Amino acid sequence: MNATGTATRFADPIREGLAAGWSVVDASRLDRDAALEADVAIVGTGAGGGIAAEVLADAGLRVVMVEEGPLRSSTDFRMREADAYRDLYQESAARKTADKAINILQGRCVGGGTTVNWTSSFRTPPSTLARWASAHALAGFGVDDLAPWFDRVEARLGIAPWTLPPNANNAALGDGAARLGIRWDAIRRNVKGCWNLGYCGMGCPTNAKQSMLVTTIPHALARGASLLTRARALRFLPKGDRIETLECVAMNEAGTAPTARRIVVRARMFVSAAGAIGSPALLLRSPLPDPYATVGLRTFLHPTVVSAALMPGLVEGYAGAPQTIYSDHFMDAAPITGPIGFKLEAPPIHPVLAAITLPGHGTRHAAWMRRLPHMQVLIALMRDGFHDESPGGRVRLAGDGTPILDYSLTPYVFEGVRRAMTAMAEIQFAAGATAVMPVHDEGDGYASFATARAAIAAFDLRPRATTVVSAHVMGGCALGPDSRSSVVDAAGRHHHVENLHVVDGSLFPTSIGANPQLSIYAIAAKLASGIAGRLRT
Amino acid sequence: MNSASTATRPSGPASPSRRRIIFTGAAGFAALAIARWLQPEAVWSASPAAAPGLSADGAEVMRALVPALLDGALPADRDERRAATGETVDAVAAAIEGLPPSTRRELDTLFALLALAPVRLLIAGVDARWRDATVDDANGFLERLRESRLAQKRAAYDALHQLTFAAWYANPRRWPAIGYPGPPALG
Numbered sequence: 001m002n003a004t005g006t007a008t009r010f011a012d013p014i015r016e017g018l019a020a021g022w023s024v025v026d027a028s029r030l031d032r033d034a035a036l037e038a039d040v041a042i043v044g045t046g047a048g049g050g051i052a053a054e055v056l057a058d059a060g061l062r063v064v065m066v067e068e069g070p071l072r073s074s075t076d077f078r079m080r081e082a083d084a085y086r087d088l089y090q091e092s093a094a095r096k097t098a099d100k101a102i103n104i105l106q107g108r109c110v111g112g113g114t115t116v117n118w119t120s121s122f123r124t125p126p127s128t129l130a131r132w133a134s135a136h137a138l139a140g141f142g143v144d145d146l147a148p149w150f151d152r153v154e155a156r157l158g159i160a161p162w163t164l165p166p167n168a169n170n171a172a173l174g175d176g177a178a179r180l181g182i183r184w185d186a187i188r189r190n191v192k193g194c195w196n197l198g199y200c201g202m203g204c205p206t207n208a209k210q211s212m213l214v215t216t217i218p219h220a221l222a223r224g225a226s227l228l229t230r231a232r233a234l235r236f237l238p239k240g241d242r243i244e245t246l247e248c249v250a251m252n253e254a255g256t257a258p259t260a261r262r263i264v265v266r267a268r269m270f271v272s273a274a275g276a277i278g279s280p281a282l283l284l285r286s287p288l289p290d291p292y293a294t295v296g297l298r299t300f301l302h303p304t305v306v307s308a309a310l311m312p313g314l315v316e317g318y319a320g321a322p323q324t325i326y327s328d329h330f331m332d333a334a335p336i337t338g339p340i341g342f343k344l345e346a347p348p349i350h351p352v353l354a355a356i357t358l359p360g361h362g363t364r365h366a367a368w369m370r371r372l373p374h375m376q377v378l379i380a381l382m383r384d385g386f387h388d389e390s391p392g393g394r395v396r397l398a399g400d401g402t403p404i405l406d407y408s409l410t411p412y413v414f415e416g417v418r419r420a421m422t423a424m425a426e427i428q429f430a431a432g433a434t435a436v437m438p439v440h441d442e443g444d445g446y447a448s449f450a451t452a453r454a455a456i457a458a459f460d461l462r463p464r465a466t467t468v469v470s471a472h473v474m475g476g477c478a479l480g481p482d483s484r485s486s487v488v489d490a491a492g493r494h495h496h497v498e499n500l501h502v503v504d505g506s507l508f509p510t511s512i513g514a515n516p517q518l519s520i521y522a523i524a525a526k527l528a529s530g531i532a533g534r535l536r537t
Numbered sequence: 538m539n540s541a542s543t544a545t546r547p548s549g550p551a552s553p554s555r556r557r558i559i560f561t562g563a564a565g566f567a568a569l570a571i572a573r574w575l576q577p578e579a580v581w582s583a584s585p586a587a588a589p590g591l592s593a594d595g596a597e598v599m600r601a602l603v604p605a606l607l608d609g610a611l612p613a614d615r616d617e618r619r620a621a622t623g624e625t626v627d628a629v630a631a632a633i634e635g636l637p638p639s640t641r642r643e644l645d646t647l648f649a650l651l652a653l654a655p656v657r658l659l660i661a662g663v664d665a666r667w668r669d670a671t672v673d674d675a676n677g678f679l680e681r682l683r684e685s686r687l688a689q690k691r692a693a694y695d696a697l698h699q700l701t702f703a704a705w706y707a708n709p710r711r712w713p714a715i716g717y718p719g720p721p722a723l724g
Contacts, residue, residue, distance in 0.1 A: 101688075103699075256634075372715045
């Protein structure tokens with residue numbers, strides 16, 4: 001790919017750091033139990049934990065990060081779905097809601113979701129923040145309150161407009177929307193020197209993506225922080241109204257199951273940043289007060305539906321920056337508390353992801369797969385959590401202590417699904433599609449918008465017959481002033497435990513209504529700065 | 538293989554479990570038994586995960602279903618087809634080994650159920666053993682799972698779909714047929 005045609009060797013900042021003596025322990029290799037001590041123990045190294053680690057290490061505090069997944073870096077990132085889903089995602093990218101109606105893509109590796117996300121960077125929509133103030137009584141999270149934190153993390157992570165042309169998959173969204181008079185815009189990305197390869201979801205092989213893996217975590221490690229990988233945080237153990245220790249168990253080398261090795265982390269302050277399934281589960285496993293049973297409630301997913309199209313020309317949706325164009329037209333078409341709004345985006349189209357998403361099997365499935373280079377795909381992300389009929393899901397525990405997510409797809413959501421499938425088909429035909437297939441059991445390749453619209457109108461929309469996916473898990477440890485309806489206060493501090501904070505996407509009282517990484521970064525920076533201030537005094 | 542599948546293997550002796558299945562009636566049993574698949578934490582939390590990704594029963598079920606799932610993608614030549622099917626079943630087994638214990642227990646249970654003659658008869662309407670099933674038999678079975686209103690049966694279809702297509706299309710040797718050039722070279 002490079003101009004000289006010679007082999008390029010990429011610097012691997014993780015391997016260099018390890019060689020330089022960073023304090024990193026792979027718990028799966030421990031041959032005895034272990035104990036660690038720190039000022040702050042952070043569970044999780046994704047968007048929340050990564051930012052918190054940097055802020056707290058910069059404050060001169062001794063930080064220990066605990067991560068259930070493995071430490072993998074650019075040298076390991078071979079751009080192959082076979083490796084990436086198994087190594088970098090929760091449950092090999094096959095995590096599901098309890099009723100198996102929604103497949104959830106969630107990172108599980110050092111850097112968490114930021115290592116495998118598609119780099120889309122949006123500030124929290126003002127309408128979402130207004131709702132947090134009005135309906136959830138949350139103070140200090142207005143547009144102006146958060147602006148300096150957004151400025152700070154955007155500068156830190158290179159978040160900027162993407163200046164190369166979109167790939168054909170994204171261009172189709174813009175072209176189709178423009179022909180219909182539907183507003184669209186460009187997505188900002190957290191990249192520096194991006195090669196425009198299209199494999200963000202499998203770990204960036206060139207370290208262009210400014211994930212936590214290559215930014216805040218190396219920074220914290222260079223400042224003396226420690227990182228424990230392949231260690232599952234089991235429970236916080238309190239003494240009185242303070243947590244004294246965090247009990248962890250080492251995972252096996254494959255990361256599939258715990259071993260008998262225990263690791264105990266003693267600290268002054270504990271930060272749960274295990275994500276919106278992991279943090280509620282950790283709190284539920286811990287003997288902590290939860291008098292109003294709020295932990296794990298109001299978990300949101302941005303339930304996402306899919307529309308596949310065939311274009312006459314090559315699309316090659318596997319190549320080029322995966323997400324560069326979006327439309328919020330259908331977010332803004334009605335009040336936020338009205339019929340469910342949805343955001344339109346395009347996803348990367350790699351063979352496994354395409355094949356497991358396309359409905360049915362046999363010759364029809366094979367025929368669509370043979371057209372992979374001509375396939376164009378749109379997704380609609382439903383903005384859940386703003387309406388009585390969209391209360392979100394609930395995280396609870398299985399008998400073995402692992403999390404289970406209950407989430408009901410209500411008629412309110414399905415009404416939006418029908419509008420979204422119709423809107424996506426119309427845009428795809430306007431962009432020149434010769435066939436559009438809404439991803440539903442009854443869906444077929446329709447040759448015109450009229451036939452697609454009629455078919456979608458007649459679909460029996462119900463769980464499982466409608467393919468619904470999620471890459472954004474939010475909520476479950478809601479921010480709020482009232483302990484009867486939230487888990488942590490506006491500082492992210494647990495309502496009943498003085499030295500426990502939550503700093504991740506589980507804080508959100510609703511879904512974000514946009515890809516959440518940047519919202520997590522900014523809010524984590526704000527809350528972690530507060531924690532640092534309180535620990536210094 | 539877990540004890541449930543051993544005790545109820547259709548070709549085995551008429552164990553107490555087997556007599557109870559016949560007595561209860563295939564329909565009732567299948568509904569109940571598949572329902573358990575969705576409540577692993579209640580029913581199966583005490584059972585250990587099986588060592589290999591697929592039991593012998595599970596592998597037999599997959600060898601019968603893969604030719605229907607991948608109809609149109611598998612090679613036409615009989616020997617190549619058989620080899621590709623076997624390779625896919627092996628890849629499914631390897632993928633299952635990478636899943637968490639709770640999911641593996643669910644899949645063990647699912648495959649043990651699918652291996653049962655009453656379940657196969659009820660859902661597929663055919664009496665053939667899996668090893669004798671035709672592509673049409675397997676396809677009919679899959680379609681009945683897919684079209685089922687019963688959440689558990691439909692979820693079983695999704696599991697078979699996801700495991701098989703991931704195993705097939707993750708393999709670089711399948712990429713030329715779909716025009717996927719593979720990841721770019723960075724050198």
